[in-house]
Amino acid sequence: MRDQDPGRPDDAERRLTTKEAAELLGVKPETVYAYVSRGRLGSRRTHDGRGSTFDAEEVRALARRNRRDTGAPAASPASPASPASGQELAVRTRITLIESDxxxxxxxxxxxxxxxxxxxxxxxxxxxxxxxxxxxxxxxxxxxxxxxxxxxxxxxxxxxxxxxxxxxxxxxxxxxxxxxxxxxxxxxxxxxxxxxxxxxxxxxxxxxxxxxxxxxxxxxxxxxxxxxxxxxxxxxxxxxxxxxxxxxxxxxxxxxxxxxxxxxxxxxxxxxxxxxxPLHGAAGGLAHRMLLEVLDQGNAAPVVAEELRAGRRIPGLGHRLYPGEDPRARALFALLEDIPRAAPALAAARDVQATAARHTPLHANVDLALAVLTASSGMAPSAAxxxxxxxxxxxxxxxxxxxxGERPLRMRPSGLYTGPRPPQPLPE
Missing domain, CATH: 1.10.580.10 (Citrate Synthase, domain 1)
Incomplete structure (x- = not known):
């Protein structure tokens, strides 16, 4: 796949790797995942579940928008990046910055x-x-x-x-x-x-x-x-x-x-x-239930196998914004290691991580650490x-x-209409 140029028009049907997308956008791979988490770019998991792929034309459209936002000449009216088809929304904030894990x-x-x-x-x-x-x-x-x-x-x-x-x-x-x-x-x-x-x-x-x-x-x-x-x-x-x-x-x-x-x-x-x-706040509860199952069976292997067999992701592992370890998980695990009552759930979490990462490194995220806290404290799964x-x-x-403090109603993107072109006959 590397012998093709990701920027060529005849490459539109091929999906790009993370590295190729980063090169086309002129950013680091971590920034590509940040674009995904913020809804600026779509992604699809590879068949082996070890990475992500990206639509080539969508990546090129984002690259054009980025160039326009930094002062480059505007795209043509027919371009997918033109304001008529919905301008990309970027929100300036002074609250939280995420970078370098x-x-x-x-x-x-x-x-x-x-x-x-x-x-x-x-x-x-x-x-x-x-x-x-x-x-x-x-x-x-x-x-x-x-x-x-x-x-x-x-x-x-x-x-x-x-x-x-x-x-x-x-x-x-x-x-x-x-x-x-x-x-x-x-x-x-x-x-x-x-x-x-x-x-x-x-x-x-x-x-x-x-x-x-x-x-x-x-x-x-x-x-x-x-x-x-x-x-x-x-x-x-x-x-x-x-x-x-x-x-x-x-x-x-x-x-x-x-x-x-x-x-x-x-x-x-x-x-x-x-x-x-289920893709947001409920993740900690899913990880809690998984830890209870591991504790009940005494081994993470059958639990992880059943999750994968059902076509589900292993809850509590990996984060798009952190290629390495989630700093929130690392901090919370450090505290839980000094609490004796948390030891069994903590061992179960480590077992899950080690089992799921047999072929490729997977780091625990804050949902897994939060699940250790709730499961070892006699709380219900919904506590997370x-x-x-x-x-x-x-x-x-x-x-x-x-x-x-911003202009009212600025969060109003334009829809990109993909339905039948008018005029259409009145329905019978």
Missing amino acids: RYYYRGVDAVELAARHSYEEVAEWLWTGELRSGAAFSAPESSVTVARRAVGALPEHAAPTDRLRVAAIAAAVADPLRFDLSEDAVLGTARILIPTLVAALPPVVRDGDDRAPLAHRLWTRLSGRPADEPILHALDTALSLLVDHDLAASTLAVRVAASARAHAYAAVSAGLGVIEG ETIFAVARTAGWIAHALEEY
């Missing part, structure tokens, strides 16, 4: 920040660029009461994201100032909304302290086991590590809502709606999704704030 919150190493500061402090840094030592979130009783009443009316089998969405909507209705989109007002909403979401979840144990750090309050909603300081620190760190991760699907939904000037509660509700998808959603709410608020 590391990620940063406002230029500060996110892992180091999470290791030294609480979730509330990290959230404040993300929102304001200032570190408020000892920051603590609390919600007024009126907000908590209306959210709990609404959540309490749901069926017992309601999923965590169902409860969180309903709690956010109920809290919004109770807030007459929700339409004030000034920075101070939105920050005030954020500091109330996040603890309200946690307080609205049905408690597993009744001895929680509403004045305790947020991670402590969340623990009582997820586990009936007593919590010591190391495990609570691991949960708090997990929340901080998951606060934001650039323009994930749910974050983009939040920015679209904020672009239309939806209030902060509605923007968060948009994010919660997307995070429920709850942790993810609560943590990411702070990041969504940061992106909503940023979007409120």
Whole structure:
């Protein structure tokens, strides 16, 4: 395949390797995967599952758009990259940067920040660029009461994201100032909304302290086991590590809502709606169930084999934005290694990784590390999704704030119509 020029017109039907796509775009392979994760480029797994391939014409169209955005002459009107066929959307942000297997919150190493500061402090840094030592979130009783009443009316089998969405909507209705989109007002909403979401979840144990750090309050909603300081620190760190991760699907939904000037509660509700998808927030729960299966069978091999036989990806392994190890997983695993109760689940996770990576290196991602935390803490599989959603709410608020400062309704790409050309006869 290498003897063909990826830029030649007669090569349009052939799919490009990652290296070829990177060469055509003039970027590193990691950037190609970043384009995929942000929806700027489609990809397809190779038959052996060890890599990705890319449509040659789509890559060339992206290369033309990139040249246009950097000041090169505009494409011709007939070009697929022309504004008439839908201009590529690029979102400038000062919140999170991901590069070289590391990620940063406002230029500060996110892992180091999470290791030294609480979730509330990290959230404040993300929102304001200032570190408020000892920051603590609390919600007024009126907000908590209306959210709990609404959540309490749901069926017992309601999923965590169902409860969180309903709690956010109920809290919004109770807030007459929700339409004030000034920075101070939105920050005030954020500091109330996040603890309200946690307080609205049905408690597993009744001895929680509403004045305790947020991670402590969340623990009582997820586990009936007593919590010591190391495990609570691991949960708090997990929340901080998951606060934001650039323009994930749910974050983009939040920015679209904020672009239309939806209030902060509605923007968060948009994010919660997307995070429920099986390709997003549910990944940690899938990894949790897999670890329980490995622990039950005593060996990862049959579990991995069954996943592959069913045509499913092994949950918790690999990440498009990290060719190497997911830094969030590395940080969380380091904490869990010092917690004796986590040892069996941690060994199961290592077994899964080693079994799946027999022929090619595969690194654990944060979903697998989060699954070790939840599985070893007596939590339900859905706990991983709850942790993810609560943590990411702070990041969504940061992106909503940023979007409120942009031109309204800019998140409005044009459709590329591919239906029958008019005029068509009226249907019979």
